[in-house]
Amino acid sequence: MNDVLEVAIRVVLVLGAFLTLPLILGQMEHKQMAHMQSRLGPMYAGKFHGWAQLIADGVKFIQKEAVTPTAADRKVFALAPIVAFVPYGIALVAIPLGPILGSEVLVGANIGAGLFFVLAVMGVGVIGSLMAGIASSNKYSYLGGLRVAAQLMSYELPMVLAASSVAMAAGTLSLIGIAEAWSPWWLLTQLPGLIVFFVAGLAELQRPPFDAPLADAEIVFGPFTEYGGMRFGMFILAEYAGIIVLCALTAVLFLGGWAGPWSDQVGALWMLLKVFALGFIVIWARVAFPRLREDQVNALAWKVLVPLALLQVAITTVLVVA
Amino acid sequence: MMLWGKGLAQGFRVTLGNMLRRSVTAQYPDTKPDLPARSRGVIALQEENCTSCMLCARECPSWCIYIDSHKETIPATTEGGRDRQQNVLDRFDIDWSLCMYCGICIEVCPFDALHWSPEFEYATTDICDLTHGKRELRDWLWTVPVPTAIEPASSPHEEAP
Numbered sequence: 001m002n003d004v005l006e007v008a009i010r011v012v013l014v015l016g017a018f019l020t021l022p023l024i025l026g027q028m029e030h031k032q033m034a035h036m037q038s039r040l041g042p043m044y045a046g047k048f049h050g051w052a053q054l055i056a057d058g059v060k061f062i063q064k065e066a067v068t069p070t071a072a073d074r075k076v077f078a079l080a081p082i083v084a085f086v087p088y089g090i091a092l093v094a095i096p097l098g099p100i101l102g103s104e105v106l107v108g109a110n111i112g113a114g115l116f117f118v119l120a121v122m123g124v125g126v127i128g129s130l131m132a133g134i135a136s137s138n139k140y141s142y143l144g145g146l147r148v149a150a151q152l153m154s155y156e157l158p159m160v161l162a163a164s165s166v167a168m169a170a171g172t173l174s175l176i177g178i179a180e181a182w183s184p185w186w187l188l189t190q191l192p193g194l195i196v197f198f199v200a201g202l203a204e205l206q207r208p209p210f211d212a213p214l215a216d217a218e219i220v221f222g223p224f225t226e227y228g229g230m231r232f233g234m235f236i237l238a239e240y241a242g243i244i245v246l247c248a249l250t251a252v253l254f255l256g257g258w259a260g261p262w263s264d265q266v267g268a269l270w271m272l273l274k275v276f277a278l279g280f281i282v283i284w285a286r287v288a289f290p291r292l293r294e295d296q297v298n299a300l301a302w303k304v305l306v307p308l309a310l311l312q313v314a315i316t317t318v319l320v321v322a
Numbered sequence: 323m324m325l326w327g328k329g330l331a332q333g334f335r336v337t338l339g340n341m342l343r344r345s346v347t348a349q350y351p352d353t354k355p356d357l358p359a360r361s362r363g364v365i366a367l368q369e370e371n372c373t374s375c376m377l378c379a380r381e382c383p384s385w386c387i388y389i390d391s392h393k394e395t396i397p398a399t400t401e402g403g404r405d406r407q408q409n410v411l412d413r414f415d416i417d418w419s420l421c422m423y424c425g426i427c428i429e430v431c432p433f434d435a436l437h438w439s440p441e442f443e444y445a446t447t448d449i450c451d452l453t454h455g456k457r458e459l460r461d462w463l464w465t466v467p468v469p470t471a472i473e474p475a476s477s478p479h480e481e482a483p
């Protein structure tokens with residue numbers, strides 16, 4: 001009975017984090033992006049600086065009609081938003097938050113091969129966009145779907161290489177083990193890996209400047225063209241949940257997770273701080289850079305990130321063996 | 323020399339600089355915009371100056387001014403004098419849904435019957451209400467700002483209070 005209760009509490013906590021953290025990040029994007037463009041962003045919803053804007057957006061999404069094109073593959077079309085959204089929640093289960101007030105490391109489920117699990121599940125999330133692109137029977141969606149596939153092919157490799165470099169350095173695949181093996185020197189020795197992992201993660205999430213598959217101005221949001229209402233809302237939510245997972249994973253692998261002063265007492269807060277600092281950079285990159293062309297997206301992966309990731313693996317090998 | 327990554331750094335720098343400065347957004351319905359006094363908001367009609375000469379209606383590029391008038395005879399005030407005729411303005415409408423705010427009507431008016439006013443909040447939910455008649459155009463007259471002195475040292479304008 002106690003076990004069941006414990007599992008239930010863990011599930012509720014992870015689910016709570018999964019539903020609130022992306023919204024906080026979304027609101028952060030609203031305001032940060034606005035101020036970086038000398039605007040104010042939402043100011044009315046909820047009276048105080050538009051804090052309730054995303055709740056209002058959610059209500060709007062629910063009210064809207066969910067249209068399915070006649071020629072669409074109906075089952076795949078309806079399943080795609082769920083496939084895009086749910087994996088990030090599953091990935092969040094395995095990512096450790098850190099200790100708080102002297103407790104043990106808070107984590108939904110301590111999986112031995114946590115790194116392997118999270119990377120595998122994150123890859124599934126992208127399949128959602130691919131399904132949407134093929135099932136919509138729309139030329140823009142199809143183009144977007146092809147671009148998603150190309151981008152997935154290109155960026156999975158450098159991402160996994162960079163992650164494997166960290167696993168080699170720590171000598172374990174457990175996310176808690178990696179974070180505990182972290183030392184400040186990693187900021188130097190794993191720096192290329194950090195850059196490769198973060199950039200490749202952004203590209204995999206189709207975040208600007210790597211949003212060529214969505215590209216609202218040229219192919220009308222690509223795979224999401226035919227979606228409306230809450231289904232579209234789920235794709236958008238999946239984007240932000242994906243950013244949270246990517247930032248949390250980057251923090252655990254490369255920034256020591258909960259490492260910091262008094263980490264026994266406030267470790268979880270350090271982790272959250274690092275996640276949102278990385279989230280700040282994700283949004284910053286969206287504001288600062290124009291969208292890469294499709295060939296540029298793939299050139300960056302194969303000509304820059306893969307060699308850099310291989311270099312990182314070589315460096316780590318030398319350091320581990322020496 | 324081309325420095326690799328210079329553009330990327332510049333993008334980050336400019337956006338961060340924007341974030342650290344105050345944003346330039348004016349919260350319009352809450353705070354009124356600080357418009358120049360001579361902004362082209364709406365055109366006011368000073369009816370007693372109008373002679374129904376129709377110059378404004380003819381010069382209007384979008385044909386948004388409608389004028390109707392009739393002639394009235396003013397009897398001679400002195401013995402053996404001549405009766406005089408005067409145009410009386412029956413209708414002077416401006417359709418703001420057609421007007422393009424070029425100000426040509428004001429320029430051509432020989433008797434200064436038309437004036438720019440900076441007021442701009444007269445949006446309506448019905449397009450018919452955008453046609454302002456004599457009375458509405460007269461009401462805008464009280465919002466016309468007094469002309470400013472042309473040079474700092476010159477004497478104030480004679481219309482100024």
